[in-house]
Amino acid sequence: MFPAATLLAFSFLAAVRAQQIGTQTAEVHPTLSFQKYTAPGVSTTVAGQVTLDANWRWLHTTTGYTNCYTGNTWDENLCPDPTTCATNCALDGADYSGTYGVTSSGASLKLDFVTTSTQTNVGSRLYLMASNTEYEIFKPLNQEFTFDVDVSNLPCGLNGAVYFSEMSADGGLAAYSGNKAGAQYGTGYCDSQCPRDLKFIDGVGNIIGWNATSTNSGTGSLGSCCSEMDIWEANSISAAYTPHPCTVTGQTECTGDACGSPSRYSGVCDPDGCDFNSYRMGDTSFYGPGLTVDTTKPFTIVTQFLTADNTSTGALSEIRRLYVQNGVVIQNSQSTIPGVTGNSITQAYCDAQKTAFGDTNDFDTKGGLAGLGDSLGRGVVLVLSVWDDYAVNMLWLDSDYPTTSSPSAPGVARGTCATTSGVPADVEKNNANASVTYSNIKIGPIGSTYTGTTGTGTTSVGGGHTTTSTTTSSAPSATQTKYGQWRYFLLAGIVSPWILRTYVSLGEWDINIPSGRTPGEQFVEKQGLNPYKTQTR
Numbered sequence: 142m143f144p145a146a147t148l149l150a151f152s153f154l155a156a157v158r159a160q161q162i163g164t165q166t167a168e169v170h171p172t173l174s175f176q177k178y179t180a181p182g183v184s185t186t187v188a189g190q191v192t193l194d195a196n197w198r199w200l201h202t203t204t205g206y207t208n209c210y211t212g213n214t215w216d217e218n219l220c221p222d223p224t225t226c227a228t229n230c231a232l233d234g235a236d237y238s239g240t241y242g243v244t245s246s247g248a249s250l251k252l253d254f255v256t257t258s259t260q261t262n263v264g265s266r267l268y269l270m271a272s273n274t275e276y277e278i279f280k281p282l283n284q285e286f287t288f289d290v291d292v293s294n295l296p297c298g299l300n301g302a303v304y305f306s307e308m309s310a311d312g313g314l315a316a317y318s319g320n321k322a323g324a325q326y327g328t329g330y331c332d333s334q335c336p337r338d339l340k341f342i343d344g345v346g347n348i349i350g351w352n353a354t355s356t357n358s359g360t361g362s363l364g365s366c367c368s369e370m371d372i373w374e375a376n377s378i379s380a381a382y383t384p385h386p387c388t389v390t391g392q393t394e395c396t397g398d399a400c401g402s403p404s405r406y407s408g409v410c411d412p413d414g415c416d417f418n419s420y421r422m423g424d425t426s427f428y429g430p431g432l433t434v435d436t437t438k439p440f441t442i443v444t445q446f447l448t449a450d451n452t453s454t455g456a457l458s459e460i461r462r463l464y465v466q467n468g469v470v471i472q473n474s475q476s477t478i479p480g481v482t483g484n485s486i487t488q489a490y491c492d493a494q495k496t497a498f499g500d501t502n503d504f505d506t507k508g509g510l511a512g513l514g515d516s517l518g519r520g521v522v523l524v525l526s527v528w529d530d531y532a533v534n535m536l537w538l539d540s541d542y543p544t545t546s547s548p549s550a551p552g553v554a555r556g557t558c559a560t561t562s563g564v565p566a567d568v569e570k571n572n573a574n575a576s577v578t579y580s581n582i583k584i585g586p587i588g589s590t591y592t593g594t595t596g597t598g599t600t601s602v603g604g605g606h607t608t609t610s611t612t613t614s615s616a617p618s619a620t621q622t623k624y625g626q627w628r629y630f631l632l633a634g635i636v637s638p639w640i641l642r643t644y645v646s647l648g649e650w651d652i653n654i655p656s657g658r659t660p661g662e663q664f665v666e667k668q669g670l671n672p673y674k675t676q677t678r
Contacts (some may be wrong), residue, residue, distance in 0.1 A: 143646060169237075172190055224319065285588070285589070300527070308367065363395065367484065434464050447459040544560050
């Protein structure tokens with residue numbers, strides 16, 4: 142698309158430095174309340190918000206309605222080079238419910254998988270925010286992060302994801318002078334896959350070397366890397382939680398090998414992570430419909446970040462998982478894999494698992510559990526999403542993967558879904574009504590955010606179900622949510638010490654106003670269904 146000389150001249154420029162703000166649609170963030178605990182039974186309810194990731198938003202000229210990006214192609218007149226592209230193009234507000242299938246009520250957030258209006262949208266990604274212009278920053282060391290989830294309507298091939306990413310609180314607004322949109326409009330995304338499908342990185346357009354990978358998506362020469370903690374990646378069949386350390390601090394632009402492409406482990410981040418999937422670790426009767434954690438009903442997920450000295454500044458030593466369902470606390474399943482013991486993520490567990498499964502131990506190479514702990518100590522942003530997988534059909538989560546290996550080989554079987562399942566075209570057609578609901582988000586000291594019994598009905602554990610005080614966010618309330626592939630950041634009036642992360646299937650949409658149409662006749666033109674994370678675990 143661009144002359145060789147131009148490509149060379151701009152190959153050293155940052156990819157996201159100038160995103161303007163559009164004026165066609167008012168940006169009103171959906172509300173989402175959450176709780177911050179200081180002790181068992183002592184909490185503050187925060188009136189929060191979420192915002193849609195910039196990649197899903199209508200990107201158009203600052204002087205009109207012409208798309209800067211249509212289908213999988215950049216407009217060469219508006220985007221002759223990365224910097225000019227960022228100057229000429231604006232991100233607009235989102236119709237959360239009508240376009241992106243995002244609705245909220247009180248402490249609950251529902252994400253629809255497919256939303257159809259003028260056009261069809263698939264998946265979404267949102268971020269939790271501390272104000273109207275900054276993401277909520279969490280520091281979960283020596284804390285536990287808790288939320289409720291309903292995955293009963295997420296079949297094979299889909300992923301409802303909640304995770305932490307080490308993004309900048311302002312979405313890169315201060316660091317990159319050309320970025321006028323910032324966190325309010327969902328800029329600055331990064332994760333351990335160093336995604337290259339982002340239209341803008343560090344304030345400029347990711348147009349150099351843009352390669353269309355499908356009819357509605359593509360990848361540029363630049364990626365956006367940072368450590369991430371996958372709190373929850375799941376559907377109704379399988380679930381996993383996974384730390385991914387990086388050797389860089391905060392959101393960092395990458396090119397070529399540093400992005401882990403074409404060589405998977407040449408990048409600055411660990412793309413595989415160290416996962417705990419109960420089915421993969423040998424307990425095939427623990428998680429699923431009608432099993433110990435019954436996915437036909439809502440349940441609570443508790444993730445505890447223990448440190449070596451039991452302080453918020455100590456080294457991360459263990460990531461522990463608990464569930465609560467029907468008032469009963471359920472301890473995580475134990476590994477039954479020979480040579481791998483335990484039911485939580487520790488450095489010893491990760492080393493043993495990599496050996497047992499014969500996996501590349503890039504986790505250690507990129508910093509291990511200690512490196513991930515450093516990231517959590519610096520502060521992370523909460524991501525909530527739903528997505529399908531154009532890379533490997535989500536088989537890494539819920540089926541046998543890699544498909545070239547025997548299902549009986551250690552670590553290959555990850556769930557009961559068929560290896561033919563998860564094809565995006567199939568799930569988008571046959572499971573268009575799929576959805577996931579996240580609710581009752583909480584953060585606080587270990588043991589403070591949940592209550593329940595051991596199953597005998599006599600022993601009480603945890604804490605947190607009591608009357609609480611309430612604060613009101615200074616950020617404006619939101620009443621709408623939309624359909625689409627996007628990420629939201631929860632917005633809150635008080636800066637919280639934690640961040641929840643989830644990820645959704647990625648996609649790109651632009652609003653296009655054809656010649657002769659008025660702004661009132663806007664219609665949404667789908668730009669892409671590209672998963673923002675390429676999972677090959």
